[in-house]
Amino acid sequence: MAEERASSTQINTQVNTQVNADAMNPRPAATSLNPGLRGAETEINLPSQEQGAADFTQINDLLHRAAQGIPAGTMLLDKYRVERLLTAATGEATLYVCSYGGKEYVAKVYRRAAAIKDSVVAALRSIDSPYVARLFETGTWQGFPFEIIPYYAAGSLQGRRFSLSQLQQEIIPALNEGLKVLHGHNIIHKDLKPSNIMLCDDGRHVAIIDFGISSVREQGRTVLVTRTGMTPDYSAPETYNNLFLAESDYYSLGITIYELFCGHTPYGDVDPETLERYLAIQQVPMPDSFPARLKQLILGLTYQDITHRKEKGNPNRRWTYEEVKRWCAGEDVPVPGQGAASTLLGSDAIRIPPVTFMYKRYTDLGKYVLALASDWNNGKKRLYRSNLSTYFNKFNADYANICLDAEEALRHRHADEDVEFFRVIYRLYPGFQPFIWQSHQWPDMKALGMDLLQALQGSQDELPQAAQPFLGFVARQLFSVREQVVHREQPDRIQQINALETRCNNAAATKDWPTVIRELYLLAYLYAEERELVVPFGRFADIEAFVDYFKDKLKRGESIDEEAAFLIPAPGAGAGSVLPAFAAWLITQGKGDCLGKEAFR
Secondary structure, three states, X not given: OHHHHHHHHHHHHHHHHHHXXXXXXXXXXXXXXXXXXXXXXXXXXXXXXXXXXOOOOOOOHHHHHHHHOOOOOOEEOOOEEEEEEEEOOOOOEEEEEEEEOOEEEEEEEEOOOOOOOHHHHHHHHOOOOOOEOOOOEEXXXXXXXXXXXXXXXXXXXXXXXXXXXXXXXXXXXXXXXHHHHHHHOOEEOOOOOHHHEEEOOOOOOEEEOOOOOOEEOHHHOOEEOOOOOXXXXXXXXXXXXXXXXXXXXXXXXXXHHHHHHHOOOOOOOOOHHHHHHHHOOOOOOOOOOOOHHHHHHHHHHOOOOOOOOOOOOOOOOOOOHHHHHHHHOOOOOOEOOOEOOOOOEOOOOOEEEEEEEOOEEEEEHHHHHHHHHHOHHHHHHHHHOOHHHHHHHOOOHHHHHHHHHHXXXXXXXXXXXXXXXXHHHHHHOOOEOOEEEOOEEEOXXXXXXXXXXXXXXXXXXXXXXXXXHHHHHHHOOHHHHHHHHHXXXXXXXXXXXXXXXHHHHHHHHOOOHHHHHHHXXXXXXXXXXXXXXXXXXXXXXXXXXXXXXXHHHHHOOOOOHHHHHHHOOOOOOHHHHOOHHHHHHHHHOOOHHHHHOHHHO
């Protein structure tokens, strides 16, 4: 037992060390997602087959034909014309772009004669879902099986990162529905990961692809197979014992979501053998800065114990379709092994007389307020039809007066009904952690700030589309409304936020977008508790690190013109010449006075 404990500690130390290193030094995102070859080619060639052993002296006829590639112009199934190579052979298959009827498709040509099971092909042919890549037709070319599937010009999700709101509103719901469709046809994917998720042509929706190692459950029975082809970083603990379940795909979904948010998997360079032992005894490690709500989801999806997987009412089971759907809808779903989740509420429970809202009974004020805010339109109806004031008047006059104030503001001052409802949410429960406005939801202000930073990245002269909702919040002065309630004892902070919103709104009125962007950056830095300048040539935590970078370059005799041109793209215009992100960062570092100096002219 002592040896086992020591081993467990050793594994835990190794993995957590790697996680912390990854959190501080994220891996760079991939720069090419869809490296297709450009230009017309008369013939498309694959790399020659490598000889895997010293005594390998002759290539058999099948492999020789594979090495030749499919010539451009070849007709597959007498209808799909091969246009160009999409990706060279990287394992099980080679991809070609084909055309038919004015549309482009992909021919996935496998390098093995029996690469995909007939049962999987039959099941996939019966699926017609926007969340799963459609299998149009199958055939063979010179003995090699191929599939005709859609061509996704935007490429896969590999190397891309998404904000919490993008994941919750678009990516996760689509993947959840895709897995539901697959599992409904008794297909277990077995290799879900970002490179097997394609971005659709609209740039928002996604579809699951690559079923080369998938299996079909016969009459719903558990699949016991070898683990050839699976990717260790995304694989559930039970798959190391050759046990593949629908729940195993949801474990892979959890790791995939982690990567799409962080830019890397949780385990870094931990070797597969160590990883296998670690997964059996520990939760997925996450940095302290990880958003609480996203952590809740990933812990639910990667719960190790599958003992209770068939007991749908048991909270101690790995999350699957229903739990993920509820999480996406904003529900506070219990995390397996941890009891009811309470990460969204900032203080101890405040008991209230039982009240029913949308067919659910509440006895806790915080959870009731969360339900009202999450169902925005029905929550407003409760307020403005006097249901809330009537309910609260029975036991708490202060709560009742909060609601009556909003009713009166709407009747006599023609106030904005949404803004007043927003104000009521925080007045009823000042410990309320989320920021919820209509369909927009963040679990806390830090998550909102991080999303705003990401939405603003690279902007200078025009406000990105992703940042438009945040400007809408500023236009209604929602941050001031919230601060006046949550931080009513901090007048300086309230004044700071109010002044920021005023400057931003004045700039927006004159379409002074650099100033708007700068003020939004300041807002993002404030709420994200993030003071790091992120630019193409580095990440700088403070002025000292920033200055040292340039000093080192000058000492080495290297030019800093490229960096200077990026930070100050319009010399001669004073503060207006400075990159908005850089200007905001200088202000957060207490160096805002530099913006008016000669250095920027």
